[in-house]
Amino acid sequence: MALKDKYVVRLTAADRRELERMARSGRHPARTLVHARILLKADAAEGSPGWDDAAIAEALDCGARTVARVRKRYAEGGLGAALHRKKPTGRQYRKLDGDQEARLVALACSAPPAGKARWTLKMLADRLVELEVVDAVSDETVRRTLKKTR
Numbered sequence: 001m002a003l004k005d006k007y008v009v010r011l012t013a014a015d016r017r018e019l020e021r022m023a024r025s026g027r028h029p030a031r032t033l034v035h036a037r038i039l040l041k042a043d044a045a046e047g048s049p050g051w052d053d054a055a056i057a058e059a060l061d062c063g064a065r066t067v068a069r070v071r072k073r074y075a076e077g078g079l080g081a082a083l084h085r086k087k088p089t090g091r092q093y094r095k096l097d098g099d100q101e102a103r104l105v106a107l108a109c110s111a112p113p114a115g116k117a118r119w120t121l122k123m124l125a126d127r128l129v130e131l132e133v134v135d136a137v138s139d140e141t142v143r144r145t146l147k148k149t150r
Helices: 011-023 030-042 053-060 064-077 079-083 099-109 121-129 139-149
Strands: none
Touching: 011 030, 011 079, 011 099, 030 053, 030 079, 030 121, 064 079, 099 121, 099 139, 121 139
């Protein structure tokens, strides 16, 4: 069973109008326009082209796997999923805000503890926790923050 058989695209009249409007306007990202054209060519509804993946890929100058992925996304998630990228989920948020960064820089520029020639990253991290600037912070976060501020 080919992907074409498994993920059949049948657009509603409203979806078809929306995709045709998008394709004509050209005011969307190129990727979105290509996906819209793929869906229009792949539409297997009554009176629609219903092209196979290879023909669509040839006509739109994209890969057959791209066509298959767009079909699959439309079948599983609808029009929005087929046209637009998923939002990234692995977003890394800042460990220290601006005030905490300022406190870290001030501490790093201050005189080191008695008996030490200079601050180490571990000592800076431990001192930030002692001063209750943060609940916990790694020496790697301290390193990145200081590198960024130089």
